[in-house]
Amino acid sequence: MDKAAGSNVSDKHTDDTIVDIVFFKSDTCAFCPRAEEVLRETIQDFGPSAFNLSIVNVSQNPEAAEEYGVFALPTIMIGGISVTGIPEPEMLMKMILGCKIAKKRGSRQ
Amino acid sequence: MSDYEIDRVKTGIPGLDELIEGGFPRGDTILVAGKAGTGKTIMANQFLYYGAVKYNEPGVLVTLEEPPRAIKRNMLRFNMDLDSLVQQGMLAIVDLYPSKEVARVNIGEYPSFDLSGLEAIIMNHVNKIGAKRVVIDTLSILAYKFRSRDILREEFFKLTANITRHGATLLLTSEIPAQDSGLGVFDIEAFLASGVVVLYNEKISDTSRSRSIEVLKLRGSKHSSRIHSMRITDEGIRVWPGEISPSH
Numbered sequence: 001m002d003k004a005a006g007s008n009v010s011d012k013h014t015d016d017t018i019v020d021i022v023f024f025k026s027d028t029c030a031f032c033p034r035a036e037e038v039l040r041e042t043i044q045d046f047g048p049s050a051f052n053l054s055i056v057n058v059s060q061n062p063e064a065a066e067e068y069g070v071f072a073l074p075t076i077m078i079g080g081i082s083v084t085g086i087p088e089p090e091m092l093m094k095m096i097l098g099c100k101i102a103k104k105r106g107s108r109q
Numbered sequence: 110m111s112d113y114e115i116d117r118v119k120t121g122i123p124g125l126d127e128l129i130e131g132g133f134p135r136g137d138t139i140l141v142a143g144k145a146g147t148g149k150t151i152m153a154n155q156f157l158y159y160g161a162v163k164y165n166e167p168g169v170l171v172t173l174e175e176p177p178r179a180i181k182r183n184m185l186r187f188n189m190d191l192d193s194l195v196q197q198g199m200l201a202i203v204d205l206y207p208s209k210e211v212a213r214v215n216i217g218e219y220p221s222f223d224l225s226g227l228e229a230i231i232m233n234h235v236n237k238i239g240a241k242r243v244v245i246d247t248l249s250i251l252a253y254k255f256r257s258r259d260i261l262r263e264e265f266f267k268l269t270a271n272i273t274r275h276g277a278t279l280l281l282t283s284e285i286p287a288q289d290s291g292l293g294v295f296d297i298e299a300f301l302a303s304g305v306v307v308l309y310n311e312k313i314s315d316t317s318r319s320r321s322i323e324v325l326k327l328r329g330s331k332h333s334s335r336i337h338s339m340r341i342t343d344e345g346i347r348v349w350p351g352e353i354s355p356s357h
């Protein structure tokens with residue numbers, strides 16, 4: 001798995017308000033660069049420590065995609081929820097907020 | 110063999126080769142269509158099993174509908190031990206059965222995606238074991254999973270072309286919905302494939318059904334145009350080339 005700027009996949013982050021995002025792309029996928037742009041623009045406002053972004057390039061790491069069961073690209077996974085294709089920023093926001101709320105609830109219990 | 114002679118891939122289904130001039134044309138895409146329970150999955154796995162055991166051709170099974178465990182268990186009933194093939198490097202099973210997806214919910218799909226991930230996953234295994242046979246069981250699942258038909262059409266075309274480009278023979282299964290008279294949920298599978306085999310399990314009386322098989326098309330081949338009897342025996346699927354199905 002590639003490391004994205006400002007994130008470290010292998011870190012055991014103790015702060016469980018950090019949202020995990022996985023972005024699946026490939027070398028040949030024509031829609032992937034735009035989807036990555038939308039993703040990065042959307043999460044940028046939250047500050048660098050709000051997310052744990054990992055990028056899976058399926059061309060280089062097909063095993064990871066197989067492991068996740070992801071084969072349509074681009075796919076963005078936030079928490080347990082995924083979206084395929086170039087998403088609207090609003091959709092990503094909803095997914096992020098949903099994930100944050102779920103985490104808060106989980107940590108309060 | 111001359112350049113113009115078609116190299117035939119033995120199907121591993123007793124009796125079927127005789128209906129199609131000796132086997133499927135090597136490197137072609139063959140569609141096995143049929144309603145639920147007609148034997149598509151058994152046929153597809155038998156094609157891989159005997160391909161490996163009798164003809165020394167490694168295979169890749171891409172399973173989208175049933176978990177590998179269930180398939181292995183079912184095939185063992187026919188004395189086809191898929192696990193031993195996996196251990197010998199003659200079979201790779203690509204498990205894309207939905208429940209293993211890490212993302213439990215896919216909230217949406219924008220009509221801007223491709224199946225390059227699926228291709229990379231499959232080709233990784235094809236290259237690793239030098240697969241000569243590939244099965245995707247079943248294509249229909251993708252039609253339920255994704256709404257964008259135009260994309261799927263185009264992506265299927267690319268996918269099948271890329272899998273077969275280096276000589277692998279591809280067998281796709283497609284489920285014909287119960288009330289449907291066509292060949293599948295896409296209506297395009299048949300067009301994609303250079304060969305179409307249809308499996309039936311028709312009611313012949315109030316109390317019985319009869320299995321049969323029809324080779325609907327096979328490019329470059331003089332194939333039988335009859336509907337032949339087929340049975341699922343303790344050794345798997347068997348076709349009776351001389352027997353015309355009573356239900357047709």
Ligand SMILES: Nc1ncnc2c1ncn2[C@@H]1O[C@H](COP(=O)(O)OP(=O)(O)OP(=O)(O)O)[C@@H](O)[C@H]1O
Nearest residue numbers: 143144145146147148149150151152186284341342
């Ligand atoms: N050991 C066996 N002996 C005889 N018949 C069997 C045996 N095992 C399965 N069958 C028959 O085969 C059928 C299942 O075959 P298979 O799974 O290949 O069907 P399919 O066409 O793939 O169905 P689906 O569309 O539901 O995936 C069963 O419904 C049963 O009728």
Ligand SMILES: [Mg+2]
Nearest residue numbers: 149150174246
């Ligand atoms: Mg099946």
